[in-house]
Amino acid sequence: MTVRFALVGCGTIAAKHVEAVSRIPDAAIVAVCDRDAEAARRMGERLGVPFFADVHQMATKVVFDAFTILTPSGDHAAQVLDLARYGRHFVIEKPMALRIDDADAMIAACDAAGAKIFVVKQNRYNPPVVATRQALDSGRFGKMVMGTVRVRWARHQPYYDQRPWRGTWAQDGGVLTNQAAHHIDMLIWMMGEVESVQAMTTTRLAKIEAEDTGIAVLRFTSGALGVIEATTGARPRDLEGSLSLLGENGAVEIGGFFMNELKTWNFATEMPDDSTVFDRFGTTPALPAWNLEQYLRGVITSLREGRAGLVDGLGGRRSLELINAIYEAAETGRTIPLRFRPQRCRLGGQ
Template identity: 55%
Template sequence: MQGLASLGFALVGCGRIARRHADLLAGGAVEGARLVAVCDTDVARARAFGERYNVPHFASADEMLERIGPSIDVLSILTPSGSHAALTIALAPHGKHIVVEKPMALTLTDADAMIRACDVAGVKLFVVKQNRFNRPVVKLREAFDAGRFGKLVMGTVRVRWRRDQSYYDQDGWRGTWAEDGGVFANQASHHVDLLEWFLGEPETVYAQARTALVDIETEDTGVAIVRFASGALGVIEATTAARPDNLEGSLSILGEKGTVEIAGFAVNEIRSWRFSDPQPDDASVMDTARSNPPDVYGFGHAHYLRNVVECIHHGGKALVDGLEGRKSLELISAIYESIFSGQEVRMRFRPTHSLLGRR
């Protein structure tokens, strides 16, 4: 980025995930980017964030744009999932590029409106899927793109995390249909994205879910079976009812010529790397990621934000833009439609039973 102006990032929302973004942007971990402001409707929370990172704080995005708009290049929307769409649509006309945390929205109608709003405004829309940048996932993608798996057979993701009642009680929106969704829409959304990224276009899905250990509207435990256009099958196992601690966040890809499993609790550690046509560097791949990240967010946010900067400065295509982010949302929406209807759902459906995103 030498010779190019540093991009000013402003955070909309100062909740749990915002600290991850702020630490990276204010700490110099993202070359070509800097944190310039934060805002939150909870004024005390905004003030605490601003003081922590030594940047101006505001009670709303509108006030922030009015006061320091020229210094802002990118708005990072880090609010509860149910507000992503309304904020993106309202803020896109200001001409700032937009980064939105997962999931980009809770309904496909909202996602489509977000994409249109950014297209009309001529700004880029980036959907955060940081696990695509984890080193083991990058190595897996290289092997996949090189055709080393041959015919795909099956893919599996397992999210076995701990979220107790105190987690859901922190904020009123957690575990609600209108603002959050359950484990599939929230915690497992990155893993659903990875499964679809490797296995391709889904055709049908059948899912079941329950609320096992906490008092919330939505599910804390579920399973889904997905049939892909390639003929491969996908299995999604997701729960926040692991006790007493987080257990794993894993991805397995099985093909006629190879099998790879990435485990750890944030898809961060290669557990198995086996191919029928060994390559010289296969022996060293198992050592590419051996340490656990500090939390379930993994290591990928810094790499993701660097990709954002690169795309804005050089006009390239984002790894996960609005259209790419919509793909996993469609599969998640189909999972919920199946849960509520009790039926297998064929993609390109119109939701009629699901409560996700309903107010």
């Protein structure tokens, strides 16, 4: 059975989905849609599939299994709530929404329609990440002490100026919501539930509404601590996108641009496979969109076997709640407990 995807949004990220799907024999993109009719036409003609400017026309005229939502983050919730009626599944680029209430509404609507939500977190498939998660699950770290993620990327003003929604509260958020979303997801996937957060943000170089630089300190329910450091103000070029985990019995650091290179693998008790871990899991293959391909293969398996996806709606909501809490902490100067209801967080507001 071929799983058929219909793209909603034909912008920059769509090219990666096209690349990834092209390498999966039992998957196909069968239609595309964009409010920019010319963008939809270009993508449709390139792929040889029907193209639309109206998503409802696409949903009624083409048979497919899942919408792939590739629009600006601020549009995700309204689109999913509008399209859930068709009973198709949803693959949604990160973040799934900007507001917690919207994420809850999306989950409820899809549950009612019998539709699955898959939030794209492809870096969980990076080989260094896979090895680290295996070590964590087998108890090699022991009691966790601290987890840290760093996003030190360069986004110059032309990047923001390319799209009017970039860096806006209503449609995008800042570095924490956009560039660091994968790293925040990774930190809590490894370290567990968050108890509370403190944070500071600032806009140092980019001329945008939201922040280009932010830091947060987390306390996990386990008692361990976490640090998030994120900026698009690295100059003159990207520096790193990294994850480090420290436990009583070991330490792992994953670096590179997107947590794709194993840097440190130290454990108090060595295992036979440790001698080859860098050979087997040291780097993510350089093939474009390789980890996205693996993620979509997981989506296909989930749909065929009726199993939950690696990151479902609840998983996507989890990292979104933390991002909202970070903004709330930065705005109020207070320690914000999880769970909470946003009061001062501007993300997703007009």
